[in-house]
Amino acid sequence: MSSDIRDEQIKLLWTARVDYAAHSEVESHAHNDFCQLIVVLEGEGHLQTDGARYVMKPGDCYLFYEGARHGLVFEQKSITLDYKFVVFCEPLKRLLSGLPCRLGYNADQLAALKRCFRLSHQHKRSPEGLLPLQIDALFKTTLLDLQWRQKKQTSGDSAVFTDRHEPFEMADYLREHYSEAVSLIQLAETFRFHPHYVIDLFRKHTGATPNQYLQQVRLEKARELLEFTKLPVTEIAGKVGWSLPYFSRLFHAKEGMSALAYRENVCSAVGEDLTLDRHFENKWRIVSSRHGSLPASDEKRRML
Secondary structure (H helix, E strand, C coil), X not given: CHHHCCCCCEEEEEEEEEEECCCEEEEEECCCCCEEEEEEEEXXXXXXXXXXXXXXXXXXXXXXXXXXXXXXXXXXXEEEEEEEEEECCHHHHHHHHCCCCEEEXXXXXXXXXXXXXHHHHHHHHCCCCCHHHHHHHHHHHHHHHHHHHHHHHHHCCHHHHCCCCCCCHHHHHHHHCCCCCCCHHHHHHHHCCCHHHHHHHHHHHHCCCHHHHHHHHHHHHHHHHHHHCCCCHHHHHHHCCCCHHHHHHHHHHHHCCCHHHHHHHHHXXXXXXXXXXXXXXXXXXXXXXXXXXXXXXXXXXXXC
């Protein structure tokens, strides 16, 4: 069956978003039959693994191989994305085994990891035959990109700090200035092209006009802010360069629901098992607080 078609090198078994209460922790433990990647989105804590101690903060992710012991403590309220996966390909195992536990990520890599989570949530709500294979491929590509980035950092190559995608400076400009009122005339003047030529270039490189592309960028950023922050909708609208009435109308037209309904739907996945392998059973470990028991509302803040 198509639902059983998975990547032959890497399989994502499970993912979840976990919101940690302040002063929560997970005692040291290890996994013997799968690897784990934890991405810190908000908050701060520390990690103890195999004799090393790391400060956990946004901008970093942490990779644990089979058998690697690790314990977590979060001093602040924190948000993480967690992935469990297996690697079947021996050369790929050797390649990834050269990575340190702590890895930095760039904007493209974070977007890809968030997309893996989003697609997994979509698949649980409405299973689609080949979607797990697509998720495997995206997750594998992102791991390899993290490996590439680490290698370039180690070698001192400054190009590592530039997100990798097809070079198109005008699209990069819009992605950097999406919160501003950027007009076609302003874009044309900035790059010294005729407005009609700018439109032609955008259609060639992105398949959209500048205005359509900017709208896509802003909507994607709005979704991200709704999914992974607690900012009010009014503030999110301003951050992506729109008035609240316009943002509300456009978001509903594109998503078929209000921004608040979208957030509620996504937040329902907090602490939820998003399992992509029917043979994998996730064993939750209850997070405890160093300052007493967690409130009842925090009982589901658990982590492997």
